Amino acid sequence: MSRTSDSTNNSDSELMQAYVQGDAAAFDALFIRHGGKIYNFLLRETGDPALAQDLTQETWLRVIRAKDRFKPGSRFTSWLYTIVFNLLRDERKRRRRRGGENHISIHEADAVVDENTRPVDESAEQAEMRDAVQVAVSRLPEEQRRVLLLTKYQGLTFAEAGDILGISEAAARQKAWRGIQTLRNVLKGNQ
Amino acid sequence: MTCAQAHDRLAELAPLAGDDALPQDLARHLQSCERCREHLHASRLMWDELAHWPEQEMPAELVRTVATRARAEAKTADSPLAIALVFGLVAALVSAFVISSRVSLDHVPPLGLVGVGAVWTVLYSGLFFLFRLAKEHQRAVFFLTRAVLVAGGMFLLLSYLSPVPASITFCSRYYVTQPLLDRISIAATYFLFGGVYAGLPMAIAAYVTPGPLRENTAMQGTLAGGMFALLLTPGIIMQCAPFAFGVLIGWFAGALLGSVLGGMLGFWLRARIA
Numbered sequence: 280m281s282r283t284s285d286s287t288n289n290s291d292s293e294l295m296q297a298y299v300q301g302d303a304a305a306f307d308a309l310f311i312r313h314g315g316k317i318y319n320f321l322l323r324e325t326g327d328p329a330l331a332q333d334l335t336q337e338t339w340l341r342v343i344r345a346k347d348r349f350k351p352g353s354r355f356t357s358w359l360y361t362i363v364f365n366l367l368r369d370e371r372k373r374r375r376r377r378g379g380e381n382h383i384s385i386h387e388a389d390a391v392v393d394e395n396t397r398p399v400d401e402s403a404e405q406a407e408m409r410d411a412v413q414v415a416v417s418r419l420p421e422e423q424r425r426v427l428l429l430t431k432y433q434g435l436t437f438a439e440a441g442d443i444l445g446i447s448e449a450a451a452r453q454k455a456w457r458g459i460q461t462l463r464n465v466l467k468g469n470q
Numbered sequence: 471m472t473c474a475q476a477h478d479r480l481a482e483l484a485p486l487a488g489d490d491a492l493p494q495d496l497a498r499h500l501q502s503c504e505r506c507r508e509h510l511h512a513s514r515l516m517w518d519e520l521a522h523w524p525e526q527e528m529p530a531e532l533v534r535t536v537a538t539r540a541r542a543e544a545k546t547a548d549s550p551l552a553i554a555l556v557f558g559l560v561a562a563l564v565s566a567f568v569i570s571s572r573v574s575l576d577h578v579p580p581l582g583l584v585g586v587g588a589v590w591t592v593l594y595s596g597l598f599f600l601f602r603l604a605k606e607h608q609r610a611v612f613f614l615t616r617a618v619l620v621a622g623g624m625f626l627l628l629s630y631l632s633p634v635p636a637s638i639t640f641c642s643r644y645y646v647t648q649p650l651l652d653r654i655s656i657a658a659t660y661f662l663f664g665g666v667y668a669g670l671p672m673a674i675a676a677y678v679t680p681g682p683l684r685e686n687t688a689m690q691g692t693l694a695g696g697m698f699a700l701l702l703t704p705g706i707i708m709q710c711a712p713f714a715f716g717v718l719i720g721w722f723a724g725a726l727l728g729s730v731l732g733g734m735l736g737f738w739l740r741a742r743i744a
Contacts, residue, residue: 303540303541306540307537307540310533310536310537310540314528314533314536315525315527315528318526318528318532319525319526322526323523332529332531332532335528335532335536336532336535336536336539339536339539339540340536340539340540340543343540343543344543408519408522409522409523412519412520412522412523413523416520416523427520431517431520431521432520432523432525449482452481452482452483453481453482456480456481456513457481459513459516459517460513462516462520463512463513463516466516
């Protein structure tokens with residue numbers, strides 16, 4: 280993918296507006312900036328690398344198709360994650376129609392743990408703890424999990440996460456806090 | 471402050487809030503309550519623990535696929551006219567197929583069929599082009615064209631289930647309608663049926679396709695009805711080949727009047743009831 284020379288200085292919203300006006304390189308810049316984050320979010324949310332790839336691809340295609348609907352000056356990440364959540368909802372519906380598979384996430388499976396990404400100096404105990412945390416996060420109630428994923432891993436503020444999930448900033452903070460307490464209890468029980 | 475109150479306050483601030491950000495009353499409680507202090511400390515540790523979930527690189531194949539598809543989508547988006555023409559051609563072919571499967575077109579010369587097909591393609595393409603173009607900026611036009619396209623689909627369905635000539639033949643033999651049809655000319659009969667076959671789909675389409683159109687229902691009905699009648703013209707011409715010119719005029723006039731009245735009625739009902 281090509282890079283615009285000044286893409287690093289432009290805000291997401293500016294890049295999106297440039298893309299709407301026909302600058303294809305602005306799309307590349309947005310994809311470089313957010314593609315990995317979206318992929319990792321979907322990977323953590325679904326626990327299925329193939330599905331995460333499909334949904335990542337579909338997310339960006341929807342960005343292209345719906346580019347004219349992006350409101351100038353609005354927050355690009357909110358818009359982007361709204362697309363992601365709509366896709367996740369559609370995928371869940373599609374699976375439910377196919378026959379009873381309600382969850383598309385890792386709730387009932389183990390979290391994705393890629394052996395290649397493990398730090399070399401990580402002890403067995405640390406690795407075990409990390410895996411336990413990942414599985415525990417994946418089993419949190421949907422909103423708690425999403426707030427944690429958005430704020431802890433995607434680098435969004437609680438206000439942004441709340442905006443995307445349709446809840447207030449305070450509610451997002453409370454859900455994160457409850458999520459943390461649930462994780463503590465779950466992990467305490469495992470020990 | 472009780473421990474329960476402290477926990478509620480922590481939930482509103484934590485886990486990111488540092489000690490400096492804690493309100494005075496909460497900070498005082500934490501200083502005096504070891505359990506709550508321990509609770510906050512453990513929660514912060516848990517929050518930090520979450521960081522140990524490494525990011526994974528996007529697969530190179532995914533990056534390539536998105537780049538390729540982005541280019542392909544951009545090309546498609548850049549040629550709305552080509553898309554409209556493809557849609558118009560397909561819609562014209564489907565329409566011609568539906569009509570020809572229910573009505574004999576033996577009287578239509580091949581060149582005439584090609585001409586009618588071309589006109590239909592242009593009409594469908596124009597409507598679809600307008601529909602897509604208006605989607606973002608001209609919502610009123612978007613809703614009107616959408617209603618016309620939906621009505622077009624319903625007209626085809628109606629024509630497939632019971633084409634106008636077949637319905638007229640049936641009604642002219644049915645004892646209830648026979649006396650009425652016997653009294654009017656064949657052109658008037660087609661005027662009547664043309665009106666019903668155009669008015670009904672247009673009224674339903676105008677009613678069921680939601681849009682922010684609450685005013686000027688008469689104007690909207692006239693515009694949508696006019697466009698719809700125009701869209702029906704090739705189909706009427708095809709089916710009128712065996713008949714006299716007067717029948718064609720009667721049918722078209724009925725279709726025009728029915729479309730406009732149906733559109734007005736549908737939009738009016740939508741504005742009043744829905």
